[in-house]
Amino acid sequence: MEVESGKRKWILVTLIILTLIGAFLYSYFKYGNQGISFVIGNMITILFWLLLIGVIGFILYFLFFYEKKINATEEVFKNISKESKVSCPDNLRNLYTAGDETHRSKKIGKIIGYSNRQNFKIMINKKEKNYQSEDCFLIKRTGNSVFKNLFLFFSKPILIRVPENMRDILQGDVKINCISLVKHGLYFYPNNIHLDFQTIDHTIYYEGERYVQIESISMLAPLVKKSIGIDYKDLIALEGKSGMDMIKDVMKGGAK
Secondary structure: OHHHHHHHHHHHHHHHHHHHHHHHHHHHHHHOHHHHHHHHHHHHHHHHHHHHHHHHHHHHHHHHOOOOOOOHHHHHHHHHHHHHHHHOOOOEEEEEEOOOOOOOOEEEEEEEEEEEEEOOOOEEEOOEEEOOEEEEEEEEEOOOOHHHHHHHHOOOOEEEEEEHHHEOOOOEEEEEOOOOEEEEOOEEEEHHHOOOOHHHHHHHHHHHHHHHHHHHHHHHHHHHHHHOOOOHHHHHHHHOOOHHHHHHHHHHHHHO
């Protein structure tokens, strides 16, 4: 399904580009430079109205139909993306798969974010839990042609999670010791850990569970207040008074 969706996008982009080229050529050969100006003017007008309709539609959707739903896995994905942009060293360039005797090395894209995490891979050693370090690479996809780069420019960055011992030195171009990537949830992994359930499945599950636990803390106070029936006036009384409020009360008492 994802491949078919990608093909449809390529076909749509190609049709739009060919239509624009055809409109420019037709207008130029029939009306000369004046025809080109006419086409550009119409395009600007159409884009303006489409933008206006889009903004109005977005506002109406946000005000009357939008409802925020918490997806723990997606929120963890966003957190890793943010932390990788903060932690990314300045000396990193592109990410590659290393390949092997029968598979060529492949450029995945430009490294725009990097962070190091401990995943939930548990190795039993004298009843102690040891956690494996992994690298999280935020990648902006790039192509080998101008047309493909233009198409990938509008694509979202991808997150690749790699056990620390499966990549070379973090300097310049970085290679992962694999021949391809596999996708689980919102993340990509080296193909040779595809069946490592502890590294992949357990980590995704427990990261989501941890996010829910931390978020639940911020909800405890309002939930407790609602459960014991505290209203707005009671809340003001519980929060106490400032020094200015106390002076005002004294002044009111003196006035009486």
